[in-house]
Amino acid sequence: MENIAGRKSALNWAVHLSVLALVALWVLPTFGLLVSSFRTGDQIAASGWWRALTTQEQQLSPIRVEGEEVERNGAYEIAGTLFPRARSTVSVWGTSSRAIDAYKAGETADLDDGETLTLEADGSYLLRSPVSLKDTRLPRIFATASQPPEFTLANYRTVLFGKSTGTSIGQAFLNTATVAIPATVIPILVAAFAAYALAWMSFPGRALLVAAIVGLLVVPLQLALIPLLQFHNWIGIGKGYLGIWLAHTGFGLPLAIYLLRNYMVGLPRDIIENARVDGASEFEIFVKIILPLSFPALASFAIFQFLWTWNDLLVALVFLGTGNDQLVLTGALVNLLGSRGGEWEILATSAFVSIAVPLAVFFAMQKYLVRGLLAGSVK
Amino acid sequence: MHPALQALLIIVLGVGGCVGYFWASNLVLDKVIFPARGDRAARNIARAGAVRPWLFLMPALVALALYLAYPVFATLWLSVTDQKQGGAFVGLDNYSQMLGEAKFWESMRNNLMWLVVVPAAATAFGLLVAQLTDRIWWGNIAKSLIFMPMAISFVGASVIWKLIYDTRPEGQAQIGILNALWLNFDGGIGSLLMLKLLPVLALAGFAALVAWVGWLFARPLAGGAPAERAAALVPLRLFVAAAALWLVWKSLAGIAGIVMASPPYGAPQTWLTLPYWNNFFLMAVLVWIQAGFAMVILSAALRAIPEETIEAAILDGANPFQIFFRIKVPQIMGTIVVVWTTITIVVLKVFDIVLAMTNGQWETQVLANYMFDKLFRAGDWGVGSAAAMAIMLLVTPILVWNVWNARKEMR
Numbered sequence: 001m002e003n004i005a006g007r008k009s010a011l012n013w014a015v016h017l018s019v020l021a022l023v024a025l026w027v028l029p030t031f032g033l034l035v036s037s038f039r040t041g042d043q044i045a046a047s048g049w050w051r052a053l054t055t056q057e058q059q060l061s062p063i064r065v066e067g068e069e070v071e072r073n074g075a076y077e078i079a080g081t082l083f084p085r086a087r088s089t090v091s092v093w094g095t096s097s098r099a100i101d102a103y104k105a106g107e108t109a110d111l112d113d114g115e116t117l118t119l120e121a122d123g124s125y126l127l128r129s130p131v132s133l134k135d136t137r138l139p140r141i142f143a144t145a146s147q148p149p150e151f152t153l154a155n156y157r158t159v160l161f162g163k164s165t166g167t168s169i170g171q172a173f174l175n176t177a178t179v180a181i182p183a184t185v186i187p188i189l190v191a192a193f194a195a196y197a198l199a200w201m202s203f204p205g206r207a208l209l210v211a212a213i214v215g216l217l218v219v220p221l222q223l224a225l226i227p228l229l230q231f232h233n234w235i236g237i238g239k240g241y242l243g244i245w246l247a248h249t250g251f252g253l254p255l256a257i258y259l260l261r262n263y264m265v266g267l268p269r270d271i272i273e274n275a276r277v278d279g280a281s282e283f284e285i286f287v288k289i290i291l292p293l294s295f296p297a298l299a300s301f302a303i304f305q306f307l308w309t310w311n312d313l314l315v316a317l318v319f320l321g322t323g324n325d326q327l328v329l330t331g332a333l334v335n336l337l338g339s340r341g342g343e344w345e346i347l348a349t350s351a352f353v354s355i356a357v358p359l360a361v362f363f364a365m366q367k368y369l370v371r372g373l374l375a376g377s378v379k
Numbered sequence: 380m381h382p383a384l385q386a387l388l389i390i391v392l393g394v395g396g397c398v399g400y401f402w403a404s405n406l407v408l409d410k411v412i413f414p415a416r417g418d419r420a421a422r423n424i425a426r427a428g429a430v431r432p433w434l435f436l437m438p439a440l441v442a443l444a445l446y447l448a449y450p451v452f453a454t455l456w457l458s459v460t461d462q463k464q465g466g467a468f469v470g471l472d473n474y475s476q477m478l479g480e481a482k483f484w485e486s487m488r489n490n491l492m493w494l495v496v497v498p499a500a501a502t503a504f505g506l507l508v509a510q511l512t513d514r515i516w517w518g519n520i521a522k523s524l525i526f527m528p529m530a531i532s533f534v535g536a537s538v539i540w541k542l543i544y545d546t547r548p549e550g551q552a553q554i555g556i557l558n559a560l561w562l563n564f565d566g567g568i569g570s571l572l573m574l575k576l577l578p579v580l581a582l583a584g585f586a587a588l589v590a591w592v593g594w595l596f597a598r599p600l601a602g603g604a605p606a607e608r609a610a611a612l613v614p615l616r617l618f619v620a621a622a623a624l625w626l627v628w629k630s631l632a633g634i635a636g637i638v639m640a641s642p643p644y645g646a647p648q649t650w651l652t653l654p655y656w657n658n659f660f661l662m663a664v665l666v667w668i669q670a671g672f673a674m675v676i677l678s679a680a681l682r683a684i685p686e687e688t689i690e691a692a693i694l695d696g697a698n699p700f701q702i703f704f705r706i707k708v709p710q711i712m713g714t715i716v717v718v719w720t721t722i723t724i725v726v727l728k729v730f731d732i733v734l735a736m737t738n739g740q741w742e743t744q745v746l747a748n749y750m751f752d753k754l755f756r757a758g759d760w761g762v763g764s765a766a767a768m769a770i771m772l773l774v775t776p777i778l779v780w781n782v783w784n785a786r787k788e789m790r
Binding site for chain 2: 011015016018019022023026027028029030032033036044045046047048049050177178181182185186189190191193194196197198201203206207209210211212213214215216217218219220221222223224225226227228230231241242245246247249250251253254257281282283286307310311312313314317318329330333334337344347348350351354355358359361362363366369370373374
């Protein structure tokens with residue numbers, strides 16, 4: 001027995017360790033992006049995100065001397081610091097991109113026209129000149145410094161409210177919500193009535209209809225793009241929100257009907273028969289009995305549909321315009337990947353803004369999502 | 380009008396319209412057309428009962444017909460006409476033009492690779508995690524974390540993985556974790572273990588699994604019990620056996636390739652531009668997303684296995700691996716097939732990942748992105764629709780199988 005117990009515990013350890021490794025493998029990619037979204041562009045470029053918590057020796061992007069000019073002892077001085085907030089330590093520095101390590105910290109550089117520039121290790125500098133420095137181009141400092149770990153929210157400010165990103169992610173966020181919420185709400189009721197008819201009313205052709213809906217579940221929506229765009233142009237709504245709401249409704253219906261029907265079939269027959277005997281109409285049965293009882297299935301579908309419409313790219317590319325007032329988050333991200341592929345602080349932050357809502361929904365309503373998945377596929 | 384207001388209005392209108400339609404149509408049916416009064420009350424109630432299902436179904440049926448059924452036929456029609464000739468019928472010209480394009484065959488080849496690798500890898504990872512987390516106390520937390528990528532959009536996932544594959548020129552600090560890891564390999568014993576032995580073992584395992592499945596299908600052909608030699612299944616058995624043989628051959632060739640290859644150690648790689656291999660880097664994204672789905676379904680199936688079968692196996696002295704492969708896996712085979720086909724459908728439609736990461740460059744094109752290129756960049760509706768029909772054709776076997784299963788279940 002001892003032997004068996006010993007083997008078991010070794011195996012147990014192996015199980016714990018492999019699960020830990022797998023979880024790490026699955027979480028690290030997202031975590032890396034999350035960490036990156038709180039780092040400055042310089043930090044991201046200088047070291048991998050896994051070094052974010054260590055002190056970094058890195059070359060800073062050039063900083064131009066600036067500050068109030070003060071006259072002292074016949075000379076004009078400008079004093080300031082490279083690091084208004086963080087406590088970094090300068091090791092070497094220079095005043096031109098060709099000699100970035102010309103001076104050590106604390107040394108004084110002689111510039112043209114009798115100017116001198118001193119940079120201390122703590123980043124404070126002093127520019128001294130015999131003549132006034134007003135309206136002249138002040139020198140730039142190319143410093144290499146070791147920086148303590150630092151995280152910033154500036155990326156989120158830039159991405160959400162700044163105009164410099166070309167496409168405003170904040171606006172795209174609103175656009176996405178505008179697409180996703182009606183496209184989630186509208187199909188539910190339509191599907192619920194149909195599912196009730198398919199589950200609890202008998203009529204010729206019912207089995208055929210259920211089979212047809214199962215078939216439509218897998219029809220690729222790629223086939224629907226051009227014909228539906230033509231149709232929308234023909235009825236005069238063209239590209240726009242109305243079109244995409246209708247499209248998402250149509251595409252979401254098979255899954256909605258399928259999920260809800262499977263759930264409603266499982267409701268106890270007695271309740272419905274009793275209500276019928278008591279003289280309730282089918283409409284009353286549906287509204288007062290079926291709908292409240294089906295809440296878990298309705299919630300499952302709502303989550304599916306919300307995640308799908310929020311995360312969708314293809315339908316939005318085809319049925320929405322490309323203007324700022326109609327660009328959704330996924331579309332904006334693809335544009336950013338094309339135009340600013342190297343600026344990871346913008347990309348990472350934008351990506352996080354776009355996945356924050358689905359992740360919140362996911363963690364809050366995971367129970368219903370799992371239930372829906374199981375009802376939708378284990379057959 | 381502001382879009383947000385418009386959205387609010389459409390929600391109110393949509394929901395109100397639905398409720399109004401169902402309420403009013405029921406009212407009209409019961410009070411006006413077939414009133415349950417007078418001498419024909421009984422007949423009227425029966426007639427109203429016959430009509431009512433169609434009232435309930437109508438909005439859904441109209442939407443389904445218009446948004447899913449009609450487009451299939453419209454696309455079929457577009458694929459045999461030419462827009463430039465004013466929509467004239469051109470027969471199979473679009474198809475022959477498509478079949479003549481190298482990009483199309485590249486897409487087909489890549490799609491087939493996706494079809495083999497992604498469902499297999501996602502299902503395998505899902506099964507592995509489902510089994511491992513079954514009995515440990517923090518299993519639910521682990522499952523929740525592995526399930527999480529399901530909520531992330533394909534585009535968001537592409538950004539996440541682009542950071543992993545990021546490349547900086549030699550000499551600069553690598554910020555992509557893959558390159559940072561890669562630079563640790565120098566061709567020594569560690570590299571040999573991780574980059575040669577491990578992949579060879581994985582491929583050999585895959586080949587063995589495929590060979591086993593192929594053998595299961597082919598064995599009855601070689602003369603088994605007569606009950607197993609149903610004539611209808613012979614083509615299917617032949618097809619699976621041939622596919623398995625081809626996959627085994629491919630895996631063996633892959634093993635040979637890995638053994639012979641001399642990777643460029645020490646130099647950062649631009650992973651997404653390495654022809655052939657970049658496909659696998661794109662597939663990793665989808666495997667990462669879909670493994671959670673497979674895990675959730677398979678974990679439920681594993682829990683539903685009757686406890687007695689496992690206890691009996693333990694009493695008979697089976698080790699954990701035997702229990703897993705010979706007791707558990709056969710009992711959840713049906714679920715594995717369902718998961719596999721569901722992921723297959725996702726793979727057939729994969730579009731966002733390729734668009735966001737490479738846009739089909741460097742030989743990574745897939746059918747859905749090829750189709751999108753043709754439809755909306757080249758503006759060639761004929762060939763684009765032909766490509767859409769090709770996707771439909773690949774989906775059809777699964778569609779038929781699903782419908783067949785659903786009908787069987789209804790009876």
